[in-house]
Amino acid sequence: MNKIHILSDTRATLLETGLKLFAEQGYNGTGIKEIVDAAGVPKGSFYNYFKSKEDFGAEVISHYAAGFAEKWSACLGEGPQQPLAALQYSYERIISYHEQCTVKSGCLLGNFAAEMSESSELCRLTLQQVVNGWHKRFSGYLRKAQADGSVRTDLSAEQLTDFFWNAWEGALLRMKIERSTAPVRACVNLMFNHFFLP
Structure with a gap:
């Protein structure tokens, strides 16, 4: 149960971070590395939640x-x-x-x-x-x-x-x-x- 909670928290953090960066810099102006760095999440973890x-x-x-x-x-x-x-x-x-x-x-x-x-x-x-x-x-x-x-x-x-x-x-x-x-x-x-x- 705790693992599921952590997974959902990480996904929510990535989405919130992406939302902020996309609003400020646009989609094309924001890279995945920038998103995961700002979210404090390893880059490999990004693909556990999103295909691309x-x-x-x-x-x-x-x-x-x-x-x-x-x-x-x-x-x-x-x-x-x-x-x-x-x-x-x-x-x-x-x-x-x-x-x-x-x-x-x-x-x-x-x-x-x-x-x-x-x-x-x-x-x-x-x-x-x-x-x-x-x-x-x-x-x-x-x-x-x-x-x-x-x-x-x-x-x-x-x-x-x-x-x-x-x-x-x-x-x-x-x-x-x-x-x-x-x-x-x-x-x-x-x-x-x-x-x-x-």
Whole structure:
């Protein structure tokens, strides 16, 4: 039992270390040796958990998505009960998190999409699965907000969600370029206080 616990701890440490380094340096800018050195794990041990760097990259995407989903759930749970207000509150909390970070690394999903979608089918499919899960949850909230009259109905919840995702990811890229959260704040303000409204 203790051995299983140690194995899972080592795997989690590698994933957390990979997540940090990939966010700061990108996938191609980070080597396996750098990951295992930072994690304090022998290089040979890496292959006990992951078949390849590509497999590890896909696992990091899933690990990041699971962590984000957990934080998002917490934000939605502590925010207002109205669906649109709950979404806006959750994204304002996300922006507050970015403001506390000295390195404006943006969104790991967007970073991976730009860097790996053409070169790794495994990473592309993992990204697609994660984005689809986010999309379903976000559009579910918008659908409820349409039902209570707080969101426009001339476009479907899915169309509105697509547009928000595209705007948000673009704003995150600008955040990295400008090293400022002003673009994401402007995006959230425009979307929630204007674009979504009836």
